[in-house]
Amino acid sequence: MRDVAVVAFAQTVHTGHDAGQNEAEMLRPVLDEVRRASGLGSFGFTCSGSCDYLAGAPFSFVSALDALGAWPPISESHVEMDGAFALYEAWVRLQHGDVDSALVYGFGKSSMTDVREVMTLQLDPYYLAPLGLDQVSFAALQASAARSRGSGADRAALDEIVRRSRADGRANPYALDLPDPSGEEDEVGPLRPYDVAPPTDGAAAVVLAAGDLARELAERPAWITGIAHRIEPHYLGMRDLSRSVSAADAARAAGVGKGPVDVAELHTQFSHEEPILREALGLPDGTVVNPSGGPLAANPIMVTGLIRVGEAARRILDGSANRAVAHATSGPCLQHNLVAVLEAVETR
Amino acid sequence: MPSEDLAATHVLEFPGGYTRTTGPVIGRFLTELRDRRLVGVRTAGGRVLVPPLEYDPDTGEPVTDEYVEVGPAGTVESWAWVSSPRPGHPLDRPFAWALIRLDGADTALVHAVDAGDPKAVQPGMRVRPRWRAETSGHITDIACFQPEVTRIVAPVRAEYRVTPGKALTRFLEGVRDGVFLGGRCPRCVKVYVPYRISCPSCGTLIDEEVQVADTGTITTFAINNLPDPRAPQVPFVSAYILLDGADTPMIALVGDVPAQEVRQGMRVRAVWAPPEERTLSMDNVRWFAPTGEPDADPSELEGGA
Numbered sequence: 001m002r003d004v005a006v007v008a009f010a011q012t013v014h015t016g017h018d019a020g021q022n023e024a025e026m027l028r029p030v031l032d033e034v035r036r037a038s039g040l041g042s043f044g045f046t047c048s049g050s051c052d053y054l055a056g057a058p059f060s061f062v063s064a065l066d067a068l069g070a071w072p073p074i075s076e077s078h079v080e081m082d083g084a085f086a087l088y089e090a091w092v093r094l095q096h097g098d099v100d101s102a103l104v105y106g107f108g109k110s111s112m113t114d115v116r117e118v119m120t121l122q123l124d125p126y127y128l129a130p131l132g133l134d135q136v137s138f139a140a141l142q143a144s145a146a147r148s149r150g151s152g153a154d155r156a157a158l159d160e161i162v163r164r165s166r167a168d169g170r171a172n173p174y175a176l177d178l179p180d181p182s183g184e185e186d187e188v189g190p191l192r193p194y195d196v197a198p199p200t201d202g203a204a205a206v207v208l209a210a211g212d213l214a215r216e217l218a219e220r221p222a223w224i225t226g227i228a229h230r231i232e233p234h235y236l237g238m239r240d241l242s243r244s245v246s247a248a249d250a251a252r253a254a255g256v257g258k259g260p261v262d263v264a265e266l267h268t269q270f271s272h273e274e275p276i277l278r279e280a281l282g283l284p285d286g287t288v289v290n291p292s293g294g295p296l297a298a299n300p301i302m303v304t305g306l307i308r309v310g311e312a313a314r315r316i317l318d319g320s321a322n323r324a325v326a327h328a329t330s331g332p333c334l335q336h337n338l339v340a341v342l343e344a345v346e347t348r
Numbered sequence: 349m350p351s352e353d354l355a356a357t358h359v360l361e362f363p364g365g366y367t368r369t370t371g372p373v374i375g376r377f378l379t380e381l382r383d384r385r386l387v388g389v390r391t392a393g394g395r396v397l398v399p400p401l402e403y404d405p406d407t408g409e410p411v412t413d414e415y416v417e418v419g420p421a422g423t424v425e426s427w428a429w430v431s432s433p434r435p436g437h438p439l440d441r442p443f444a445w446a447l448i449r450l451d452g453a454d455t456a457l458v459h460a461v462d463a464g465d466p467k468a469v470q471p472g473m474r475v476r477p478r479w480r481a482e483t484s485g486h487i488t489d490i491a492c493f494q495p496e497v498t499r500i501v502a503p504v505r506a507e508y509r510v511t512p513g514k515a516l517t518r519f520l521e522g523v524r525d526g527v528f529l530g531g532r533c534p535r536c537v538k539v540y541v542p543y544r545i546s547c548p549s550c551g552t553l554i555d556e557e558v559q560v561a562d563t564g565t566i567t568t569f570a571i572n573n574l575p576d577p578r579a580p581q582v583p584f585v586s587a588y589i590l591l592d593g594a595d596t597p598m599i600a601l602v603g604d605v606p607a608q609e610v611r612q613g614m615r616v617r618a619v620w621a622p623p624e625e626r627t628l629s630m631d632n633v634r635w636f637a638p639t640g641e642p643d644a645d646p647s648e649l650e651g652g653a
Contacts (some may be wrong), residue, residue: 020461056360117436125366127399128458130487132436137445141458144449148426148471186447189429189466233405237456238397241426258518298432 003346004094005214005221006317007207008037009310011174013152014298015204018111021201023050023060024067027107030205034103038207038217044099046076047090049083049106053118064069065105075099078326081202084107084267084328084338090208091227104206108302109200115301123332124234136196140188142241142333143272147190147316149242152275155190161196161271162296169297176200176298191231195271202300204307222313222324222342228253229338236333237251244258247280247318247327247337261287262321265308267329269295277327279337287325291315305329305338319344373402376415381483382485386419386477390451398453399487419450421496423459424473429466438492442630444469448493468495519543520628522559526620532556538595542573560593562618565644569595571607583607587653589616589636613643 010033012026020028046068050061054177061078070076077093079086083106090102119135124325146153162181169175181194207217214221230246230253233239251257264287274289283289290296292311295304305328312324322344330336355518357595370378375390377400378549380387389400389411396416397404403409427446433439438460446469447456459526462478463469483489512520515531519542522529530539533547539558546553569587572579578601585607602610603619626632 053360056358117434122437125368126370126378127487130436131459132434133445133458134434134436137430137437139448141426141445144428145426186429186431189430189431233402235399235405235455235522236458237399237404238401240448 002097002210003214003223003310004091004093004208004210005218005223006309006313006342007209007214007218007221007329008034009204009206009314009317010034010037010065011204011303011307011310012202013174014109014200014300015175016176016200018109021106021235022063022291023055023109026109026201027064027067027105027203027205030203031103031105034205034207038101038210040103040207040209041284042074042103043207044075045090045093046074047086047093047104048076049079049081049086049104049247049306050108051117053113053121054108054110054115054301055112059094064105065274065300068103069138070280074282077096078244081330082267082302082304082328084309084326084340085205085229085305085330087206087208087215087306087309088227088229089341091224094208094210099191100210102208104208104306105203106123106205106303106306109201109204110299110301111201115199119332121286127235128244136191138236138332139196139272140191141236143190143195143270146243146272146276151242151279153272157275158192158195158271159270161274164288165271165294165296166194167293168291169293172293172297173258174298175203175293178297179318191270191272192215197269197295197299197304198297200298201302202298202302202303202307204303204310204314206306206310218317220317220319220344222316222338223346225343225346226254226258226341227338229336231331231336234331239299239333241333242276244276244334244337247277247329247334247339248282249279250339251325256339256341257282258341259323259343260284261325262323263288263291263315264325264327265290265292265294265312266327267295267305267308269304269329271296273329273334275311276334280337281324281325281327307341309340312340316342316344350643371401371402373411376400378485378487380415380417381487381489382483384452384479384489385417385484387415388418388450388455389529390414390416394453396452397455398450398457402647408558416452418452419477419530420455421474421476422448422450422493424461424469424471426471427448427461427469429469431466438488440464443492446475446493448475453559458640460490462494463592471610474498515544516542520558520630522633524626524628526562526623526632528560528562528591528594530558530560530597531589532558533574539593540596541594541598543592558593560591562591562620563639564589564594564597564616566593566610566612566614566616569610569611571610585610587616587636590629600633601635602637604637613645615639615641615644 010030166282230249232246309326315321388396388398391404474496529543530541584603
């Protein structure tokens with residue numbers, strides 16, 4: 001395995017509304033910023049994550065290349081997933097050994113549609129999508145299952161998670177300014193409106209570099225000492241929704257438990273996912289979870305997972321943490337989970 | 349900044365819907381569904397998957413060709429309550445999404461439960477499908493699930509003609525005239541209010557009528573939070589009142605005082621209806637109101653509850 005590190009990370013100041021920019025316009029400043037931070041003008045590989053269903057147009061991600069400049073031709077790829085999974089592809093690409101740097105980015109505008117309904121389109125088209133099962137509804141089924149098992153998803157615990165996340169978000173210049181949670185009405189019981197991550201527009205970019213190039217570009221590269229993703233069955237009734245077996249498997253494969261975890265950035269689009277993921281990742285009590293505010297304070301869809309990697313890496317790069325964990329997810333009810341371990345010290 | 353108003357509506361749609369082939373396994377399930385039957389498919393390991401999948405999610409092995417009829421009843425394993433249904437939802441009134449383990453299945457089916465009230469849904473609740481009038485081989489051939497019948501509401505009503513009897517009629521005549529009448533037992537020497545013709549303790553005939561005061565002392569009381577046609581307001585207080593000169597308490601309402609201030613030993617007086625409104629009825633006494641006198645010592649009261 002080659003040692004690969006995050007050497008630069010940038011994100012937009014995310015908004016809860018359409019700020020008047022198209023995707024390429026939103027993306028351009030963060031690409032400039034990581035180029036500046038890394039000192040690299042071109043990259044051995046480029047990979048992005050986005051979702052055509054957000055804009056409702058096929059191959060909409062191609063136009064984002066305008067923000068990048070693809071001439072002379074570049075080596076490029078795209079995943080119809082969160083940018084964290086594009087980062088995984090770039091990490092794999094760097095293992096080939098013929099290129100040393102990769103640019104990874106993700107972008108998403110929730111403001112163009114109702115994401116809650118669009119998420120129904122990702123469901124199995126025979127058994128689930130025709131029921132009109134929306135995103136908050138299937139998440140509420142998981143929250144209910146977690147609560148029944150006593151997985152730390154009771155109302156007081158969820159309220160505290162949202163309160164903490166929003167307070168941290170207010171301290172994060174890139175996240176939304178959301179008030180402390182209030183109101184007792186359920187959205188879809190047991191979830192309340194504030195348990196749901198806010199619709200957000202935003203973009204982010206990460207630069208990966210291998211071996212000596214990473215050491216050259218950053219004083220304290222955030223070495224990816226472990227990265228893995230695992231998926232489980234799609235149909236909700238075939239799984240125990242109260243726990244995340246795939247996240248636990250990915251965490252084991254990434255080696256989360258091999259050392260202390262200073263910080264964990266988790267892709268929690270609903271408050272009840274935090275206790276489920278804490279348990280699955282085996283995070284010790286001392287681990288600080290989502291100090292950026294996490295997705296409950298800013299959820300630019302298709303970017304949120306990549307931001308988790310970026311925020312975890314940032315704390316290694318700036319010296320405030322030595323070992324951090326990033327998590328990203330895809331699919332309904334935490335179906336697919338990616339876990340990365342980032343460290344100040346190379347393990348090999 | 350570009351104008352925020354410069355926006356257009358864009359619709360992504362397959363007019364008439366998107367045609368998909370089902371394959372043999374899902375097709376079998378939907379075909380049976382059209383005939384209002386629910387089937388699962390057995391895996392090589394012996395589990396019954398409902399709804400059927402082509403591959404065992406545990407092993408990735410193809411499932412067997414054995415289909416097993418399941419349900420139609422099932423058990424709710426987990427549920428989420430939708431208080432405000434969205435346009436795409438299967439019901440237009442509040443309902444529960446649920447994971448339902450159909451009888452005979454080893455996995456749970458996701459569907460809607462028309463339960464009416466979130467308090468009516470419990471894990472372990474038994475439900476059955478409500479079929480659409482026309483079925484077409486679609487998951488929505490089941491309009492929703494509904495709870496099994498566990499209770500019915502039976503109407504009960506009978507009418508009677510009641511009369512007060514001689515003793516109570518005499519007492520009500522007194523109430524019409526603004527006085528409370530009791531009867532003294534010649535043997536026990538106790539005064540019973542309301543007036544009665546024989547002693548409830550010793551059975552001796554009572555022939556001495558005694559007029560008692562319309563003031564008395566509360567011996568015990570209850571605060572009622574359910575509305576009652578006779579009560580002035582909710583909460584209202586009903587109390588045992590030992591009228592001065594009586595040996596047994598009479599039950600009556602207490603008013604003109606906040607419920608939380610009513611206490612044992614409190615001195616009260618009857619609030620009478622104006623003479624021109626009086627009838628042969630206890631309605632003549634609106635309620636008892638505090639007199640403002642010092643409390644009596646409850647331990648010295650006789651005839652308490």
